[in-house]
Amino acid sequence: MGVRTASRLENLGTETAFAVAAAAADWKARGNEIYPFHLGDLDVALAPHIVEAMNAAIADGRTGYCPGAGVPELRAALAEDVGARRGTTYSPENVTVMTGGKPVITKFVQAVMNPGDEVLYPNPGFPIYESQIEYHGGAAKAYRYLPTETGFAIDLDQVRSLLTERTVAIIYNDLQNPISAESTQAEREAIAQLAVEHDLWVLSDEAYFEMRYEGVSTSIASLPGMAERTVILYTFSKKFAMTGSRLGAAVAPVELSRVFSTMNTNDESCTTHYVQWAGIAALQGTQAPVQDMLEVLRGRRDAACEIVNATPGMSVEVPQSTFYLFPDVTEAVGLVGAEDLADFAEQALHRTGVSFCTRNHFGRPQPGEDRSYIRLAYSGLSQERIREGLTGMRRWIESAR
Template identity: 45%
Template structure:
């Protein structure tokens, strides 16, 4: 068989899906497994959205559509996304894609040349680094540290900027920590972006899932709209992960370039899925409010329960549906050398699935603490029972 292309060596993966396969394997043996590893709302897509999708199929919205997306959806996105961010947006600035991930790749292809440097958060969504490398660019991490509440550090960002830096990736609310960037951090990042003439890719996929403060976008700051690509979508807000419906908001010349990339790769996003997206935006937002309120209650529950586990400490995240506890002492208690071993044994021995910090990038050279990510996209009962299992496992020194 001929050798595969060497570029595949740069393509990473999402450990969450690998752990999901392990969860299913254990479940097939009859074991009860509590899965806190996958980043997916456990709610069903609201009925009104499902009915809109079904109606669209019945009405034969099953043909090609414009590569940038159908006009009704782009108009709805411009209205609703603009209202959330205090911006007056044009549909011409919107490109619809099958899921939000393509916006990461297409932004890099449209804005970054091979050899350029791209700064990204670490820990962070693992596809950032994978996409940067696949685009032929150089990934440059800014490390998010516990003592700063895992906030993006503008001082470290300034140190990382060189004459080869082309783009900065932000993610707020943040995966995996649940952190939300404050106005002071956003303002300083904006200042640096303008000073050094940089693009910003702002991943705002969790923009509607915030608890303690209003959502803020860097694109709303003076001088930033013309250099920012906003990534957002329907998967998290409307529990539509399997529908594959996302979008980017960007300056028109970049939107035209990204639409051309869509033409080359997938032609368009499924038309009936886009019709469901219109219904999601234009219909009642009460299901979203109810989901976010439930996530807030679960957050408080999980933080309290985890801080009762020996050797575990965690702060209170401000958004998304993740917690990122420090398990350094818990690792010592169970005889695990690192969080990866801790997570693997926790699954095999206690039936609780979490993700190690290494699933979100290589730690900083001076990072000597161990972390795991838990998703609280699970029922309160499951969260109580799963974390109780974790607590008992740690208390027993890791014995099953």
């Protein structure tokens, strides 16, 4: 007799970058050089004062259970920091600490969506959105982005066409992964207006809110009528290079924060106690390491964009935020004689060692898409390695012409 599992598991997806990582690791194990542009991890060391705070918390015995909603000191620090940077006011009761940003997606879906309800989400977008909506019995409705002269813009007409009486929420990722798109104020206001008019919950994924090289970020939660219907996804992973520490938070209306706290108690009991004290140090200590990291990433961005735009059949706008490029490779796919994007990625890995995700790793392609894109994450490679890997890829494509 075979092992029986729940039928809903058929709807559970994954973060597809890890599948690409497995293929890259296999190729490396065979003795080949790898340039890992596939995973948005950071090769930046954790700031010393954060390490010291974590070690001190362990030495002080902060290794046991703590409140499910998070230690009061971290909730207060997050309320102050998130509110100040977004021009809004939050109290500690608005904050629920979680084990990274992903649980905020899961618990948001569980809290606001019943089976059969519809939730709108960006596509291309972080694949966990679609996975969690479908896993919990909802109808995942994808909205697309349209290429413009400066990057990408949400297809607002399509968003409007997707709204029905069954729509309960929209997931909105400003400073977007994988395409690095940032909303204009007009686009942000349009999404907010639709949320208010149709009484929708909004999950505002702000993982990259402060990962930017120019300009200042604006949260949709700061717009009129939005604070009471918006859940902000906050994570320490990107800004503070704490990806493995698994620390994040939901900043939400108080009634929903109480629900999240109960979910935490059911799911994890609490977020790791001593890691939360490291989070306090990250928020309240010197921000110089953050600025230093952004300068390093800026140099990597510029190097990657320079080579991509010098490669036949590839082009990309220079993004002002995140640490991803989403170049159009339509002509490059044809130049090397690849059958499709998957074949292009496999050839690139085997011919040049450059490993990357494609557009198809970020949601099912939508009808009418006629361009091919890949995602290059430059956060885990030095500028020298970026130039080495992408130059090799450029030469491969040039030789195929």
